[in-house]
Amino acid sequence: MAIISLPIPMVSVLEKNIVKPSSPTPTSLRTHSLSYIDQALSSMYLPFAFFYSKPQPNNISQLMQTSLSKTLTAYYPYAGMLRDNASVECNDTGVEFSEVRIHCPMSDVLENVENTQSIVFPEKLPWRNWYGKLAVAQVSHFECGGIAVSAALCHKIGDGFTVTKFINDWAATTRDPHVKPFVHFVRDSVIPPPEKSPPLPAPVIVAETQHCRQIRYFFSASKLNSLKAMVKAKTGIQNPTRTEVVSAFLYKCIVSAVKTREVSHPLRPSQLFHYANIRPLALPQSLAATSAGNLLSTFCISTTHDDEMDVAKLVAKLRKGKQGLYAKDMTRENELALEIYESTKKGDKPYEEDGFDKYFFSSVCNFPLYDVDFGWGRPKHVSVPMGPFKNFILLSGNKSMDGVDAWVTMEEGHMAALEQYEELEEFAGMVLSR
Known part of the structure; x- marks a missing residue:
């Protein structure tokens, strides 16, 4: 697909406010202790944007600020300040809210294959480390009457869930002012720091996507079923998930495509890191659905030979890796956090092992992103800005909720090789390149 470069639309800021919780945070909750996983994570923002066609209310900005204020009463740590890498001062200083006008139709942003969808966030915000406010929101008005609502929340406080x-x-x-959100922040009650250990040093991850491109691939329900049937036939796994089959298939295609760029065509030793939600293991079922915080970990599989690059074998490896992760976290000690702690004491960076190409997969397929209805229906489109670094693949459910969108960020040369990989074209459609 050829890259179409369109001018970046002009943006006019209509207002910028600080929104505070509608009720003060109780004294007993004024200090939010961070779990060991929280400490191990960076303070990078997690950004999502939601696009809507011609909502009806005229007072959208005031309506959304009022509802945001009520929501912050339940999500009070986001209205506070990081005191250090072990705690948040929940002092109700508030979050940043902006209203802007983007001088173009919404279709120009959605259809432009360059990375213009970041325009619905405050400038330079997506994926950067926090700069004073732990949550930032923006409402963007387009000339056609459509709007975009973006939100970026600090990863130090909570994960994608x-x-x-x-x-x-x-x-x-926003839909119903009588709704009272409820959430349970796990704080350091789950995965607490090891006894007598000092807080982890605050990790700083710098978003680096220079010389990178992002392509959004779409896997339809029928293609997913074909992949699942193939995996089941070869491995006997009865219920391969869409996350497993898409992760394995994309990893195989990426590693094989990169291989074709080498003069001698060797298979490069590679690793697939996958983030996983550990709520089912770390919390009682009654708390999991309302839990807030960082309840995630990661597992890894490695490949060094051609005969390992089979989708069914890779799914089996992923299943085994996740089961191993769950076995670790069942002991209520997060070994990933401990490993990171040991490496930071030595001055190393996480995942800095030499000799392997590394690919990072994260899935929000089961998260209800397309259920975000502010009162004018489900979003027309949900967007994720490019980043935060090369070889990052984010999987999300599509609007019909039966397929998968895969947002792939890689350096330009490797992306060009992936675009030419024929097997990928058999199972996935390229929706957007930027």
Whole structure:
């Protein structure tokens, strides 16, 4: 697909406010202790944007600020300040809210294959480390009457599950002012720091996507079923998930495509890191659905030979890796956090092992992103800005909720090789390149 470069639209800021919780945070909750996983994570923002066609209310900005204020009463740590890498001062200083006008139709942004969808966030915000406010929201008005609502929340406070729940609760409160969001922040009650250990040093991850491109691939329900049937036939796994089959298939295609760029065509030793939600293991079922915070970990599989690059074998490896992760976290000690702690004491960076190409997969397929309804229906499109670094693949459910969108960020040369990989074309459609 040829890259179409269109001018970046002009943006006019209509207002910028600080929104505070509608009720003060109780004294007993004024200090939010961070779990060991929280400490191990960076303070990078997690950004999502939701596009809507011609909502009806005229007072959208005031309506959404009022509902945001009510939502922050439940999500009070986001209205506070990081005191250090072990705690948040929940002092109700508030979050940043902007209203802007983008001087073009919404279709220009959605159809432009360059990375213009970041325009619905405050400038330079997506994926950067926090700069004073732990949550930032923006409402963008387009000339056609459509709007975009973006939200970026600090990863130090919560993971993708938490961010999705926050945005859905904000939307529900906008639809109905009588809604009272409820959430349980796990704090350091789950995965506490090892006894007598000092706080982890605050990790800083710098978003680096220079010389990178992002392509959004779409996997339809029928193609997913074909992949699942193939995996089941070869491995006997009865219920391969869409996350497993898409992760394995994309990893195989990427590694094989990169191989074709080498003069001698060797298979490069590679690793697939996959983030996983550990709520089912770390919390009672009654708390999992309303839990907020960082309840995630990661597992890894490695490949060094051609005969390992089979989708069914890769799915089996992923299943085994996740089962191993769950076995670790069942002991209520997060070994990933401990490993990171040991490496930071030595001055190393996480995942800095030499000799392997590394690919990072994260899935929000089961998160209700397309259920975010502020009162004018489901979003026409949900967008994720490019980033935060090369070889990052984010999987999300599509609007019909039966397929998968895969947002792939890689350096330009490797992306060009992936675009030419024929097997990928058999199972996935290229929706957007930027």
